[in-house]
Amino acid sequence: xxxxxxxxxxxxxxxxxxxxxxxxxxxxxxxxxxxxxxxxxxxxxxxxxxxxxxxxxxxxxxxxxxxxxxxxxxxxxxxxxxxxxxxxxxxxxxxxxxxxxxxxxxxxxxxxxxxxxxxxxxxxxxxxxxxxxxxxxxxxxxxxxxxxxxxxxxxxxxxxxxxxxxxxxxxxxxxxxxxxxxxxxxxxxxxxxxxxxxxxxxxxxxxxxxxxxxxxxxxxxxxxxxxxxxxxxxxxxxxxxxxxxxxxxxxxxxxxxxxxxxxxxxxxxxxxxxxxxxxxxxxxxxxxxxxxxxxxxxxxxxxxxxxxxxxxxxxxxxxxxxxxx
Numbered sequence: 001x002x003x004x005x006x007x008x009x010x011x012x013x014x015x016x017x018x019x020x021x022x023x024x025x026x027x028x029x030x031x032x033x034x035x036x037x038x039x040x041x042x043x044x045x046x047x048x049x050x051x052x053x054x055x056x057x058x059x060x061x062x063x064x065x066x067x068x069x070x071x072x073x074x075x076x077x078x079x080x081x082x083x084x085x086x087x088x089x090x091x092x093x094x095x096x097x098x099x100x101x102x103x104x105x106x107x108x109x110x111x112x113x114x115x116x117x118x119x120x121x122x123x124x125x126x127x128x129x130x131x132x133x134x135x136x137x138x139x140x141x142x143x144x145x146x147x148x149x150x151x152x153x154x155x156x157x158x159x160x161x162x163x164x165x166x167x168x169x170x171x172x173x174x175x176x177x178x179x180x181x182x183x184x185x186x187x188x189x190x191x192x193x194x195x196x197x198x199x200x201x202x203x204x205x206x207x208x209x210x211x212x213x214x215x216x217x218x219x220x221x222x223x224x225x226x227x228x229x230x231x232x233x234x235x236x237x238x239x240x241x242x243x244x245x246x247x248x249x250x251x252x253x254x255x256x257x258x259x260x261x262x263x264x265x266x267x268x269x270x271x272x273x274x275x276x277x278x279x280x281x282x283x284x285x286x287x288x289x290x291x292x293x294x295x296x297x298x299x300x301x302x303x304x305x306x307x308x309x310x311x312x313x314x315x316x317x318x319x320x321x322x323x324x325x
Contacts, residue, residue: 013053015096018077018089022051023059023069027078030063083139087131094125095277102280110283119187126187130163133229134195137166143309144259147317150175151255154223158183158249160212160242161230165192168226169199180205183212213238217249225249228259229315232278232286239287240295247299250322256301258318262308263288270313289316296320 017023020040025031033051037044051067054060060067075081077089098111105111119126144167155177159168162182172178182192186209196205208215212230225246231239246256261274263286271286278284289306296304301320308316 010053010057011096013050013057014059015089015093016050017054017059018086019093020047020050022047022054023073023077023086024079026060026067026069027074027080030066030068032066036067083135085132085135085139087128087135091128091132094122094128095281098280102276105280105283111280114283115281116185116187119185126185127190130188130191134164134166134191137164140259140309140314141166141170143314144317145170145174147307147309148255148257148319150178151223151253151321154178154255156222157181157224157226158217158222159226159228160184160217160246161188161228161233162226163188163192165195165205165207167228168205169195169201171224172201172204173199178204181208182206183208183210183215183217185209185211212242217245219248220251222249223251223254225254225256226259227256229261231258231260231292232274233282233284235284236287236291239291240298243295243299243301247301247322250301252322252324254322256296256320256322258292258320259315260292260318261286261315262292262306265289265308265312265316267312292318 020042022036022040025036025039031039033048034044036051037047040047051060055062055067058070059073061070069078076083076085078084078086101111119129150171154175157168157171157178157180159165159180159182161184162168163184165182168180168182172180182189182205184207189207189209192207196202213234227242227246230242234242243256250256261271263271263275266274266286275285278286292306293304296318301322303319303321305319306316307318
């Protein structure tokens, strides 16, 4: 039972710390428990219990008369580090509430209501998911940029499921001639234009509301198509259709760039845990490298390449080109 109880309580403590702002409050250095409680508006004795648990699991360390962030916490869960994943903790509060439905999802083969439908009905859920994806994009964008070679003279990019728009923004910032369209559900695009304005790219990056499965992507319209973190949320049949649509949307010589979590390329136990998450949230699963190769070939694209990112939990990048003739 300890193998069940202790991880449950440890995760609950970390999520509570993220919700209360404990790590952010300790960003500038150690604080006495009473000072920390006053700043966060919490009960002193209750906060002490929470912080003691976070010390026991390595998220905090004891300082003179108080607490401080552990080095990894400071690096990954405050604005002092390269990426602040506090948004991930806040999103996990929502995902945590879905886990009791796992047994029912196993019985029926999927959720009673998909994550996307929940986002439409629950205020703030879509925004928290988008904030988490933005944090991940800030972490992964440099690795993506190193791995993608744009076609010469590229001027138009389609970012399917681009949400926050960060990858389209990074591409346009690096290539002055490039303009981009970010296609996603309305709930995922609520903060996109704010990111575009912050980057000073108004007029070059715009959004389009739609479901990629049904949207008309055009014919020979784009030099580059991003299909980032979309495939694992789709069935095999939907992915096959989508990559055919992507191929049609590309100009001759255009580049399709896929990011996803490929079955057999993810470390265990992360890979199996991720598949269970997909089951309870959207009812789909990860796909194999052979699946992606087959969809790309069926779409008439060639020069398929695969690169596993570092760390491997970040997923894989795959590229393919549309023949010029």
